[in-house]
Amino acid sequence: MGGELQLGLTVVIVAVAAGVPRVVEVRSGFEVPEALRGRDLPPPHRDALPGATFEPGRFRTLQEGVRAVAEGLTGVGLRYVEQLYTFGDRFRDPHELFGGPRALSVGYLALVRDEPIGGSGGAAWRDLYDHFPWEDWREERPALIDSVIVPALERWSAAAEDPGTRARRTERAQLAFALDGAPWDGERVLQRYELLYEAGLVVESHRDRRLEALAGVAGASAPRDMPRALGRPMARDGRRILATALERLRGKLKYRPIVFELLPPAFTLHRLQQVVEALSGTRLHKQNFRRLMISGGFVEPTGAFENQTGGRPAELYRFRRQAVHERTSTRAIPDAEA
Amino acid sequence: MGGELQLGLTVVIVAVAAGVPRVVEVRSGFEVPEALRGRDLPPPHRDALPGATFEPGRFRTLQEGVRAVAEGLTGVGLRYVEQLYTFGDRFRDPHELFGGPRALSVGYLALVRDEPIGGSGGAAWRDLYDHFPWEDWREERPALIDSVIVPALERWSAAAEDPGTRARRTERAQLAFALDGAPWDGERVLQRYELLYEAGLVVESHRDRRLEALAGVAGASAPRDMPRALGRPMARDGRRILATALERLRGKLKYRPIVFELLPPAFTLHRLQQVVEALSGTRLHKQNFRRLMISGGFVEPTGAFENQTGGRPAELYRFRRQAVHERTSTRAIPDAEA
DNA sequence: CCCATTTATGCTCTTATTGAGCAATAACGC
DNA sequence: GCGTTATTGCTCAATAAGAGCATAAATGGG
Secondary structure (H helix, E strand, O other): OOOOEEEEEEEEEEEEEOOEEEEEEEEOOOOOOHHHOOOOOOOOOOEEOOEEEOOOOOOOOHHHHHHHHHHHHHOOOOOEEEEEEEEOOOOOOHHHHHOOOEEEEEEEEEEOOOOOOOOOOOOEEEEHHHOOHHHOOOOOOOHHHHHHHHHHHHHHHHHOOOHHHHHHHHHHHHHHHOOOOOOOOOOOHHHHHHHHHHOOOOHHHHHHHHHHHHHOOOOOOOOOOOOOOOOOOOOOOHHHHHHHHHHHHHHHHHHOOOHHHHOOOOEEHHHHHHHHHHHHOOOOOHHHHHHHHHHOOOEEEEEEEEOOOOOOOEEEEEEOOOHHHHOOOOOOOOOOOO | OOOOEEEEEEEEEEEEEOOEEEEEEEEOOOOOOHHHOOOOOOOOOOEEOOEEEOOOOOOOOHHHHHHHHHHHHHOOOOOEEEEEEEEOOOOOOHHHHHOOOEEEEEEEEEEOOOOOOOOOOOOEEEEHHHOOHHHOOOOOOOHHHHHHHHHHHHHHHHOOOOHHHHHHHHHHHHHHHOOOOOOOOOOOHHHHHHHHHHOOOOHHHHHHHHHHHHHOOOOOOOOOOOOOOOOOOOOOOHHHHHHHHHHHHHHHHHHOOOHHHHOOOOEEHHHHHHHHHHHHOOOOOHHHHHHHHHHOOOEEEEEEEEOOOOOOOEEEEEEOOOHHHHOOOOOOOOOOOO
16 A cells, blocks of 8 residues: 655745845746647646755755755755645645656745845746735735635635535635635735635646546546636645745744844845835834834844935844844734734 | 655644643554664663554545544544644664664644543553653742753753853753743743753663664764753654644644643633643633633633532633634733743 | 632733824935 | 935823732531
8 A cells, every 4th residue: 555655845935125025936847748648738837846856865854955955956045944844635746646656745934135046947036926916915905806806705605505615615715815804814825825726716726626637536527617817826736835935934924033034134124124014915014113123122223324215314233133032022023004 | 866765644642631731652663673682772762652654545635644543543533633843854763773764754733632542552641741841830940950951951061162062052051941031931842852852861862872873873972971861751753743742732822722622512711721731831820811711702601510619610611613713812822920 | 507718700900012193303306 | 495205213092911809609617
């Protein structure tokens, strides 16, 4: 009852450039299996997260493997690395459908400073919110929530035969997208992605169902309707891993001073706030943000000033590493504005 | 450069019985390798966490595998399952030292109600704090911290030749055990265990170094001194996984209503508080705890009463599942008493 | 039956945190 | 000089949270 097993490492490498949260991506190496050439295959998605098969003999720890993969690919030094989750659902890699080994992957989150990618592997930065347009609330409530998501989720709920299922779907939709008047919870990134996946609102869901049908998985049938697909898709379960990373990042931001790993040694408080906002996807109250950073002991002034601000020059601050210890209050960033 | 790879699942199954937090353990199946019979091997530790090799063909998800392992072994239904971490450090399984495959394991946390174990696999409950006596602050600051840990950590710091290392060790010790007057942080369970491991205060650290020396790992030498060992050891990296589980559990307790998975459908507020205290390892202010539970909407009265309390009868409450949604305030339990 | 004991429950008081906004400061370009 | 832009300082109110006092409702011993 064994079957083959393959363990991969996948890294979500995040930086923030001028208010844009970005992720390192590579071209997907997916190849259409021999037996299916010419058939009605879904087009392979080209964006993929960088990763590699874990070589047991080569690294003492998984994290060493991650660093080697990521730094080799991008030439950028990882300033923070954290294990996210191990993704092991069957068929997460389409090759499994055609006799390939069961492919598990350990996902990692890595933070880097905003630097150009030096590697030669065809890696490039991309705006994180290209994949999750509904997650960026900095300007305003994203329009596609009301114009596309809500109606589609309502149709999806209504489509369930069983009233119990119907109620559960409605409730999940309300919870994930704060439709019941509750405030938006920026952290539920994965919950939202999975809901959209199940409701058939992201292309991957159709791709996977079609592949399963082609591979002859019991009970699988190619979906007929193809509603408007949301966000830029990724190969395999890349977007699920990315959603996990964003969720973790948003959560951690709140009580651990990890933003600073994304910034140069000296920065203005405005720049710092911009980075936080880019990742949390919300706007913050400027004065309160400053108060928390300073009185919380996270930063200290350098004495130097930045005068390209367009207004009054802003003082440059540096991160106080000791702040990690003092930890008087737990919070590391304030709540979003109402 | 491949080498073999083996993926295991390991489960930390937690319940609370009458104020005692307990974990399911099995007898370790470690066997002394042929080549080393009769040599000066460290005695194998008998307590082990339940687990099994993951069979790729058999389960659709890792979590299904975990449920099968855990419920098959104990006969107890898992009420909550969460992936913890994937442990992949080289030599976490001693067999690797003697030519065995690289053994990774995906660790899971599972919560169950306090029930007798029905399985036939030799599984049994054990007090969690047998393994971490320094983590239980319910009665008072554990005496062994001042009598054993602090002096030993001071010796360990002083033993470093390099002044930088010395300073770093001192700082880590202060941070982990709150020696600088900072309040005890119950969540740093893993940090503390790893510190004690590095400082040679838990037997596993000596065991591992002896094994590595026997297996001829470069740079490894059997330790000479054997200071007082703290807490009950476990096979392999069981205690590291257990520490990870306790840390996660303590953290999650604070902002997610998962305590209720450990309780019967109806319970007194006192019982609820006991369970939280057992896991957090601290005492809570009774009135404030009640206030938070009730005003936070986590519980509602059933109307029935419990009169075996020894004093005034206590009302029985039940968990309000909807509380998960309302989530007005984030907190799910108050801070510890000062 | 009264009373000490025990545990549950209700309520107040004080302080710290935090959301929100007003106002002043210090640069720039015309 | 003056409008513009952005930084910085400060106040105020609402809320959450820590701590303790007081009362209620059971038990058991004299």
